[in-house]
Amino acid sequence: MTGDAPLSRPPMGTLAFWCWAAAFTGVVYLAGRWVTNDYVFFAGYIVLQYVLLATAWNILGGYAGYVNFGTAAFFAIGAYISTALNKWLGLPLPVLILAGAAVCGLIGLLMGGLTLKLQGVFFSIATLALAIVTQALITNWEYVGGAAGAYVIRPSRGPLGGSYVEYLFYTMLLLATLAVCIARTVERSAAGYGLAAIRDDEAAAEAAGVPTMKLKVATTVLSGALMGAAGAPLPFFVTYLDPPSAFNLAVAVNTIAMPLVGGTATWIGPVIGAVLLSIVQEAAMVTISSAVNLLLVGLIMIGFITLAPNGIMGLLRGRRR
Amino acid sequence: MAALLDVQGLGKRFGGFTALADIDLQVAAGERLGLIGPNGSGKSTFVNCISGTLRHDSGRVTLGGQLLDALPPHQRTRLGLARSFQLPRPFGSLTVAENLRVPLLYAGATKLSDAECRERGMALLGQVGLADKAAQRPRELTQIEQRKLELARAMAAGPRLLIADESMAGLSNAEVDEIVDLLLRLNGQGVTIIMIEHIMRAVMAFSQRLVCFVAGRKVADGLPEEVVRNPEVERAYLGE
Missing domain, CATH: 3.40.50.300 (P-loop containing nucleotide triphosphate hydrolases)
Incomplete structure (x- = not known):
């Protein structure tokens, strides 16, 4: 947010940004139609899933400074709502995504209402507790397989032609782009200034007229809903969903590491962090071993926290001054 | 009365x-x-x-x-009812002008447009003598300038x-x-x-x-x- 800096170029308007994002999505879609190797869509899906998760996390964690350790809970709930509704009614994927987002938004509302009176680290611990409680509940939910997990049949063809994985990729592309557009819109709106004020000094924000509680709860709902949407297509992507894979440590760690590496102050940070870290991990998985992933993420995260606490965007901005 | x-x-x-x-x-x-x-x-x-x-x-x-x-x-x-704090508590990641923007956006009775916010913020900064520091961060201000920012931000709420x-x-x-x-x-x-x-x-x-x-x-x-x-x-x- 440097909108008042007299020398900087006027920032792109919100409408223009949405148009560019739509154009970008269209171009990737058209390019995707030429790709015949399904691996590209598998890898691309993972990258976009992390763009979505990191962006969703950053709306609360980066803009408002409330660190949510419960990403895995929202993500897994999205995945399990989708699994359950698919088994029960066999609804189409977009409906499952909306349902996952709605349920997770509601959980964000409950969690926010209960825990956002807690400031700073206490909020973070409460979100961690949420993840543990949710995992215990889902492990005992027999309808979706309980501890044994559930198989989900992935259709062989997607509704747009091409494989179903290709369809999942486009779905995730749309969701990720939407999330980035929402994040940027929030960032530039009055809410963005209110959240930044909360992050910097909550009592001073309240004294400046910011309804801090209302704003924090609304942000938790939005952030949770986007995480739920990220989880909803997962059962079709992995085809076998069990609690350990839904509540994967990698998801929780990555979602925090990516915004930190990219920079938490603006929408672009989580995008850069997500693309970079997920590509590094994908490359490590293919070339070295699948176990070295998290080690790499951990090392990169430590490096950034000690050497560049404001992430890549912070480094770039520092250079420009 | x-x-x-x-x-x-x-x-x-x-x-x-x-x-x-x-x-x-x-x-x-x-x-x-x-x-x-x-x-x-x-x-x-x-x-x-x-x-x-x-x-x-x-x-x-x-x-x-x-x-x-x-x-x-x-x-x-x-x-x-606006207050300033004993120790200045500016919004550190925002510029001086943006610090005033927060109460201008939130505390006013009427919703201000972008241009109105800027205009009113600059007028207040002019009043306390911080107009030329609008684009700086609070940590770059001197002690007295931070006090003035604190008062200007309270005034931006229109108390x-x-x-x-x-x-x-x-x-x-x-x-x-x-x-x-x-x-x-x-x-x-x-x-x-x-x-x-x-x-x-x-x-x-x-x-x-x-x-x-x-x-x-x-x-x-x-x-x-x-x-x-x-x-x-x-x-x-x-x-x-």
Whole structure:
């Protein structure tokens, strides 16, 4: 947010940004139609899933400074709502995504209402507790397989032609782009200034007229809903969903590491962090071993926290001054 | 004329410690009130109870006839009660201009457009002499500039009543005069001001009326020259 800096170029308007994002999505879609190797869509899906998760996390964690350790809970709930509704009614994927987002938004509302009176680290611990409680509940939910997990049949063809994985990729592309557009819109709106004020000094924000509680709860709902949407297509992507894979440590760690590496102050940070870290991990998985992933993420995260606490965007901005 | 701020029987305890006991205070619209008292006399607790940061245990507080007791701080700000903090608490990641933008966006009765926000913010910064620092971060400001930013941000909320909580502590004599002038100008524009201050020179120059707290009680309330000669006030400051 440097909108008042007299020398900087006027920032792109919100409408223009949405148009560019739509154009970008269209171009990737058209390019995707030429790709015949399904691996590209598998890898691309993972990258976009992390763009979505990191962006969703950053709306609360980066803009408002409330660190949510419960990403895995929202993500897994999205995945399990989708699994359950698919088994029960066999609804189409977009409906499952909306349902996952709605349920997770509601959980964000409950969690926010209960825990956002807690400031700073206490909020973070409460979100961690949420993840543990949710995992215990889902492990005992027999309808979706309980501890044994559930198989989900992935259709062989997607509704747009091409494989179903290709369809999942486009779905995730749309969701990720939407999330980035929402994040940027929030960032530039009055809410963005209110959240930044909360992050910097909550009592001073309240004294400046910011309804801090209302704003924090609304942000938790939005952030949770986007995480739920990220989880909803997962059962079709992995085809076998069990609690350990839904509540994967990698998801929780990555979602925090990516915004930190990219920079938490603006929408672009989580995008850069997500693309970079997920590509590094994908490359490590293919070339070295699948176990070295998290080690790499951990090392990169430590490096950034000690050497560049404001992430890549912070480094770039520092250079420009 | 009815008082703008009306405090009746205000009490606040922390555990067994009585921080404020049975405080009555009326402030008329347009008045300049000085509030003094030794350290620990309850001045800051009083400010926190009035502005909603703390909930008082007993009594009632009204602003312009509106009962404030159950309202959170941001709603009190919107009703026209703004405060500055003892130690400046700027929004560190925002520029100076953006610091004012927050109350301009949130505290006003009407929704301002982008251009209106900018215009009003710059006008306020001009008033406190920070116009050329608009694009800087608060940490790049000097001590007195941070105090001015603190006051400007409180003013951006468009208050009827401004509570300036020790906004001159640690400043040089010339700087103190500058802040007093600034507060007098704001008062001239119709803002009622309560100044909480240890620097007697500033309090005496500013106040039309002086109130003194000692150990959570109001011991004096009247013309400044009379209050400083009050034996209880003298004892509190100078000892027996």
